[in-house]
Amino acid sequence: MTSNVDEHPGVALRLEGVRRAFENRIVIEGMDLAVDAGEFLAILGPSGCGKSTLLRMTAKLADPDGGKIVAEPAEFRTGFVFQDAHLLPWRTVLDNAALPLELQGVDRDRRYPPARAVLEQVGLHEAESLYPGQLSGGMRMRVSLARALVTEPKLLLLDEPFAALDEITRFHLEVQLRSLWQRLGMTVIFVTHSISEAAFVANRAVVLARRGGRIKLDRRLDLPAERTNDLRADPRLGQEMKHLLAAMEEE
Numbered sequence: 001m002t003s004n005v006d007e008h009p010g011v012a013l014r015l016e017g018v019r020r021a022f023e024n025r026i027v028i029e030g031m032d033l034a035v036d037a038g039e040f041l042a043i044l045g046p047s048g049c050g051k052s053t054l055l056r057m058t059a060k061l062a063d064p065d066g067g068k069i070v071a072e073p074a075e076f077r078t079g080f081v082f083q084d085a086h087l088l089p090w091r092t093v094l095d096n097a098a099l100p101l102e103l104q105g106v107d108r109d110r111r112y113p114p115a116r117a118v119l120e121q122v123g124l125h126e127a128e129s130l131y132p133g134q135l136s137g138g139m140r141m142r143v144s145l146a147r148a149l150v151t152e153p154k155l156l157l158l159d160e161p162f163a164a165l166d167e168i169t170r171f172h173l174e175v176q177l178r179s180l181w182q183r184l185g186m187t188v189i190f191v192t193h194s195i196s197e198a199a200f201v202a203n204r205a206v207v208l209a210r211r212g213g214r215i216k217l218d219r220r221l222d223l224p225a226e227r228t229n230d231l232r233a234d235p236r237l238g239q240e241m242k243h244l245l246a247a248m249e250e251e
Contacts, residue, residue, distance in 0.1 A: 010038040010187030011076045011154040013058065017067030020053050020213075027053050028213030030067070033206065037072070040181050040188045042198035044244060045208030051191045054213065055080075055157050058189065071155075079148030079186075081158040085140040087132040093119065094128035097146045104151070118146040121180060138169035145177070149184070156181075158190045162197070171229055174201050178227045195248065199240040200227060207247040217247035 013035040020028040027050040035041055043051050056062040058069060059078050087096045095102075098115035119125050122142040132140055141161060148156060158177075162170040178201050181188050192198050198205045199221060207217040221240050223231070231237050 009154070009185055012037040012072045013155075013187070014070045014072075015067065016070065018054075018057065018064045018069060018213075019066035020050070020057060020062070020064050026212055028064075031213050031215070033215065033218075035187060035189065038185050038187055040178075040190070040201065040203045042190045042192060042202035042205045043208065044192060044195065044198050044205060044248065046210050046248070047193070049208040049210050050213040051208060052159050055159050055189065055191050058155075059157050073154075076154040077151045079151065079153035079156045081141075081144050081148045081156070081161045083160045083163050085132070085137075085144040087140055087143055089132050091131070092128060093124060093130050093132075093135070093143050096132070096143050097128075097150055099147060100151050114150055114152075115146070118149045119143075121149070121183075122146045122176065136169075137165050138173060141165065141173060142176075145173075145180075149180070152184075154186055156186050156188045158188070160192055161190075163193065170197070171232070175227060175229060177201060182225070195241050195244045196232075196237075199223070199237055199244060200231065205240075205244055207244060216250060217244070219243055219247075 015031050015033040018028055018031040019026070043054065045051050053062065057064050059080050088099070094112065094115055097119050098111045101111035101114065116125065116128065119128055122145055124139065124142055124146065127135070127139065135143070144161070162173050165173070174197060190201060202221060204220050206215055208214065209216050223236055223240060
C-alpha cells in the first residue's frame with residue numbers, strides 16, 4: 001500500500017433530502033450534508049439519533065427511503081470499522097487482514113504483501129501469526145482497521161470503533177487513526193458519542209438532534225493539523241469541546 005495522498009484522494013459525498021424511517025419512527029428526515037474529498041468528519045449525537053443509520057446508508061448497506069446520496073467519483077471502495085472488531089477467531093492476524101482481498105478473488109501470493117503493509121502501518125507487523133484470542137482489545141481493533149484499509153478505500157467509515165476500549169488505549173488509537181488519515185488522504189466519517197474524541201480526531205464535527213436527524217451544529221474545528229496527546233491539555237481543544245457540548249445539550 002502506498003502512502004502517497006495524491007494517488008489515493010478521498011471521495012466527495014453529497015446527501016440531498018435523505019430520509020430513513022423504521023416502521024412508524026422517522027430516524028432521519030430531509031438531511032442535507034456535503035462532505036469534501038479527503039475530509040475527516042465526526043458525527044455526534046445521542047443514542048437513536050440516526051448516526052449509525054446514516055453511516056450504513058453511506059456504505060450502501062441500507063437504502064434511504066427518500067432523497068439521495070451522491071458520490072464523486074461514483075465508483076469507489078469503502079472500508080468499514082465497527083464497534084466490535086468482528087475478527088474470525090480461527091484465522092491469524094495476517095489472514096484476517098487479508099480477508100477482503102481473498103473475498104475479491106485475489107490469489108494468496110498477491111494478497112499477503114498488502115495485508116502485511118497495512119499491519120505494519122497499524123503497528124502489528126510482529127503479530128501477524130497470532131490469533132484474535134491472543135490479542136488485547138486495542139490490538140484486535142487495529143487488525144479491524146488494517147482489514148478496512150487493505151483494499152485502499154477512498155472512504156473509511158467508523159462506527160464508534162474505540163467505545164469499548166480503556167482510555168489510554170483509545171488515546172493511542174485516536175492519534176494513530178489521525179496519522180493514518182494524514183498519510184493516506186481518504187475521506188473519513190467517524191461516528192462517536194464522545195465529545196472529546198470527536199474534537200480530537202476530526203477536522204469538522206456535525207451534531208445531530210435526538211429526533212429526525214436534524215443537524216444542530218456543523219463546525220470546522222480550529223485546531224492544529226498535527227494531533228498528539230499534548231493537545232488534550234490545550235485550551236483550544238477545550239474550547240472546541242465547549243461548542244460541541246453546547247450543541248449536544250441544546251433541545
